[in-house]
Amino acid sequence: MNMHAKQEPLVVVENLVKHFPVKIGAFGNQSAVVHAIDGVSFAIYKGETLGLVGESGCGKSTTGFALLQLHKATSGSVKFDGVDLSKLPAKDLRAMRKRVQIVFQDPYSTLNPRMTIGEALAEPMRVHKICPEKDIQGRVARLIRDVGLNPNVANRYPHEFSGGQRQRICIARALASDPEFIVCDEPISALDVSIQAQIINLLMDIQEKYNLTYLFIAHDLAVVRHISDRVAVMYLGKIMEIAGKDELFGRPLHPYTKALLSAVPEADPDVERGRKRIILQGDVSNAIDPPSGCRFHPRCAHARPMCAGEVPELEDRGEGHFVACLRVAEIEKETV
Amino acid sequence: MTKLLEVNNLHTRFKVRNGYLHAVNGVSFSLDRGEMLGVVGESGCGKSVSMMSLIRLLPPAAEITDGEVLLEGEDITHASVNRVNAIRGSKVGMIFQDPMTSLNPFMKIGEQVIESIVFHKKLAKAEALKQAARYLKMVGISNAEHRLNEYPHQLSGGMRQRVMIAMALLNEPSLVIADEPTTALDVTIQAQIVELVKGLREKLNMSIIWITHDLSLLAGMVDRIMVMYGGYIVEEAVLDDIYKSPLHPYTIGLLKSIPSLKTEAGSRLPSIPGAPPNLFAEPTGCPFAPRCTYRVDRCTREVPALATVPGAEGDRPHRVACWVDMRGRGIAQ
Numbered sequence: 120m121n122m123h124a125k126q127e128p129l130v131v132v133e134n135l136v137k138h139f140p141v142k143i144g145a146f147g148n149q150s151a152v153v154h155a156i157d158g159v160s161f162a163i164y165k166g167e168t169l170g171l172v173g174e175s176g177c178g179k180s181t182t183g184f185a186l187l188q189l190h191k192a193t194s195g196s197v198k199f200d201g202v203d204l205s206k207l208p209a210k211d212l213r214a215m216r217k218r219v220q221i222v223f224q225d226p227y228s229t230l231n232p233r234m235t236i237g238e239a240l241a242e243p244m245r246v247h248k249i250c251p252e253k254d255i256q257g258r259v260a261r262l263i264r265d266v267g268l269n270p271n272v273a274n275r276y277p278h279e280f281s282g283g284q285r286q287r288i289c290i291a292r293a294l295a296s297d298p299e300f301i302v303c304d305e306p307i308s309a310l311d312v313s314i315q316a317q318i319i320n321l322l323m324d325i326q327e328k329y330n331l332t333y334l335f336i337a338h339d340l341a342v343v344r345h346i347s348d349r350v351a352v353m354y355l356g357k358i359m360e361i362a363g364k365d366e367l368f369g370r371p372l373h374p375y376t377k378a379l380l381s382a383v384p385e386a387d388p389d390v391e392r393g394r395k396r397i398i399l400q401g402d403v404s405n406a407i408d409p410p411s412g413c414r415f416h417p418r419c420a421h422a423r424p425m426c427a428g429e430v431p432e433l434e435d436r437g438e439g440h441f442v443a444c445l446r447v448a449e450i451e452k453e454t455v
Numbered sequence: 456m457t458k459l460l461e462v463n464n465l466h467t468r469f470k471v472r473n474g475y476l477h478a479v480n481g482v483s484f485s486l487d488r489g490e491m492l493g494v495v496g497e498s499g500c501g502k503s504v505s506m507m508s509l510i511r512l513l514p515p516a517a518e519i520t521d522g523e524v525l526l527e528g529e530d531i532t533h534a535s536v537n538r539v540n541a542i543r544g545s546k547v548g549m550i551f552q553d554p555m556t557s558l559n560p561f562m563k564i565g566e567q568v569i570e571s572i573v574f575h576k577k578l579a580k581a582e583a584l585k586q587a588a589r590y591l592k593m594v595g596i597s598n599a600e601h602r603l604n605e606y607p608h609q610l611s612g613g614m615r616q617r618v619m620i621a622m623a624l625l626n627e628p629s630l631v632i633a634d635e636p637t638t639a640l641d642v643t644i645q646a647q648i649v650e651l652v653k654g655l656r657e658k659l660n661m662s663i664i665w666i667t668h669d670l671s672l673l674a675g676m677v678d679r680i681m682v683m684y685g686g687y688i689v690e691e692a693v694l695d696d697i698y699k700s701p702l703h704p705y706t707i708g709l710l711k712s713i714p715s716l717k718t719e720a721g722s723r724l725p726s727i728p729g730a731p732p733n734l735f736a737e738p739t740g741c742p743f744a745p746r747c748t749y750r751v752d753r754c755t756r757e758v759p760a761l762a763t764v765p766g767a768e769g770d771r772p773h774r775v776a777c778w779v780d781m782r783g784r785g786i787a788q
């Protein structure tokens with residue numbers, strides 16, 4: 120939660136597109152294209168946390184993967200610290216990899232069951248030549264302590280740990296190469312409710328301690344509100360709204376953001392009794408054949424015929440609040 | 456209101472490789488007609504096993520070792536398999552988390568829906584299909600006649616869950632047990648399903664037990680909440696009491712650890728240390744003791760009984776299983 124140094128972008132994503140060719144039809148004999156992300160642009164500033172929210176399948180993970188070059192983007196660019204990653208030769212990309220890391224949702228499948236915790240943490244240090252061999256033991260111990268475990272766990276195996284402890288180990292492994300930027304892809308969704316707060320606190324502590332920048336992907340909006348400085352809302356492969364956390368939660372402007380926020384239950388019976396929920400009609404449309412114009416138009420209560428014809432671009436509504444809606448000016452008047 | 460369900464001292468355990476896993480350790484509660492009860496707790500605390508024990512819908516390794524279940528005055532604890540089968544689907548409807556695993560992927564929606572009507576009501580097929588279409592419409596599925604001819608995979612997750620709800624309601628049960636019915640769904644679809652169930656409940660005047668791990672979800676939905684931990688009910692009270700004057704350290708800790716509009720940005724969340732228990736050893740003290748900051752000596756020696764104390768609001772009692780009197784020490788209003 121570093122509010123300083125907002126000026127300097129560390130990551131700049133421009134017009135990123137990722138299409139997956141797939142086979143569909145009863146016999147898998149028809150070719151089709153999943154429009155996983157379709158022209159996504161945003162920047163992440165040094166030291167900040169950008170939250171990325173949206174419903175299942177809207178393209179959050181694909182954005183994170185394409186950003187880290189784990190997926191080859193169909194088009195568009197990702198600049199990290201001024202360098203276009205998609206144009207980087209393989210060996211330079213490898214060097215770049217130590218600066219950018221990822222923590223996944225599932226702490227069970229991401230650790231090698233045959234490697235001790237110590238080996239799992241030492242490996243990236245060796246691969247990226249982070250320090251001389253003699254210093255590795257000490258670094259491993261310090262990392263383990265920094266994620267809230269006892270250094271004597273170094274010679275134990277992943278199966279000996281609970282979900283929350285394993286996620287701590289995954290976080291330590293992400294930190295092992297001394298990165299500047301971490302994509303956290305739903306890092307708490309697989310954890311027990313009473314463990315989630317521990318991991319959120321840990322992520323915030325190490326961000327401060329190691330000066331990290333985060334892309335924090337989650338579908339739990341309360342958690343995103345807590346941990347993020349700015350938040351981007353995705354729907355069907357597009358960013359619909361992006362703004363400072365207080366702006367976005369306090370004054371959402373996009374009809375989809377409004378519906379999404381109104382659907383989130385609060386642990387407060389008085390709030391729940393008094394609230395008027397916007398119930399969206401129907402389901403999220405299909406990413407194989409996304410709706411024309413504004414992708415939200417089939418479910419939008421504010422839609423007009425023009426919404427099916429024209430694709431809204433992200434437009435600056437002041438205070439760093441960007442909205443992609445053709446009718447945002449009219450809707451903003453209603454909000455005030 | 457009259458009692459629909461009464462459960463006394465229910466124990467269920469699983470036979471595992473070297474001993475037993477104690478999943479449900481003496482669960483007692485009752486449910487009024489038309490009442491909606493929330494059961495909340497984290498993964499593995501015994502929510503599903505305790506509620507499925509009521510209608511004996513359990514895997515073979517499970518055994519109910521003690522307890523009594525009264526449904527509409529009938530003692531069904533030792534009822535025959537035939538009797539229990541008749542009760543499931545007629546008096547008790549069920550909705551599960553993942554409709555894809557409860558629906559047969561190779562059978563058309565219509566055939567699956569009418570199977571249950573034909574079985575319990577002995578209706579002719581054409582009549583049953585008409586009734587099925589009526590129920591699909593009632594749960595908000597447009598184009599219902601057409602959907603009856605489709606297969607489960609042709610429906611979205613939200614629509615499949617609507618089909619499951621329709622099937623649970625077909626025989627107008629007096630009790631519906633919904634086991635995390637929205638956990639696999641997106642939040643906007645969850646909101647649709649919650650509104651649907653709230654509306655149906657009013658219309659059909661049924662009792663509902665809604666199981667979830669999401670304490671926030673229950674705040675706008677149920678009349679009463681039961682909090683489970685380590686195979687026990689640790690607290691039970693009317694809705695407002697649970698959120699505004701919780702008495703069990705676990706409930707208090709859980710409520711404080713949920714980020715909300717009121718939590719300060721950038722602050723650390725008050726978290727519960729440690730991890731939930733495994734249930735292999737029969738507990739000799741309070742199941743929450745290893746993680747509890749209010750622990751006293753007695754806590755590790757004796758399991759606290761679920762005791763009734765006066766509720767903060769209304770005349771409904773508040774039940775809590777804790778050796779320490781937490782009144783006034785919980786959540787500041």
Ligand SMILES: Nc1ncnc2c1ncn2[C@@H]1O[C@H](COP(=O)(O)OP(=O)(O)OP(=O)(O)O)[C@@H](O)[C@H]1O
Pocket residue numbers: 139140141153154155156173174175176177178179180181182338406
């Ligand atoms: N390897 C792949 N091949 C084909 N389609 C894919 C692939 N990976 C993702 N997709 C599709 O791309 C879209 C975006 O997926 P993505 O995983 O980014 O969603 P997400 O927002 O992370 O969702 P969730 O909340 O479920 O994790 C979806 O329609 C998904 O089915």
Ligand SMILES: Nc1ncnc2c1ncn2[C@@H]1O[C@H](COP(=O)(O)OP(=O)(O)O)[C@@H](O)[C@H]1O
Pocket residue numbers: 469471476477478496497498499500501502503504505514516734
């Ligand atoms: N088939 C089974 N065999 C052995 N243990 C089981 C089985 N099903 C559930 N359990 C155990 O019983 C306990 C309670 O499970 P359950 O009621 O499903 O929890 P939840 O509260 O998540 O619904 C857990 O410890 C779980 O691991």
Ligand code: SF4
Pocket residue numbers: 373374375413414415416417419420421422423426431443444445446447
């Ligand atoms: S562009 Fe039209 S359909 Fe899209 S969000 Fe705005 S009003 Fe709704």
Ligand code: SF4
Pocket residue numbers: 703704705741742743744745747748749750751754759776777778779
């Ligand atoms: S009985 Fe003791 S350990 Fe258990 S919740 Fe109460 S104070 Fe904590």
Ligand SMILES: [Mg+2]
Pocket residue numbers: 179180181304
């Ligand atoms: Mg994802």
Ligand SMILES: [Mg+2]
Pocket residue numbers: 502503504634635
């Ligand atoms: Mg369960």
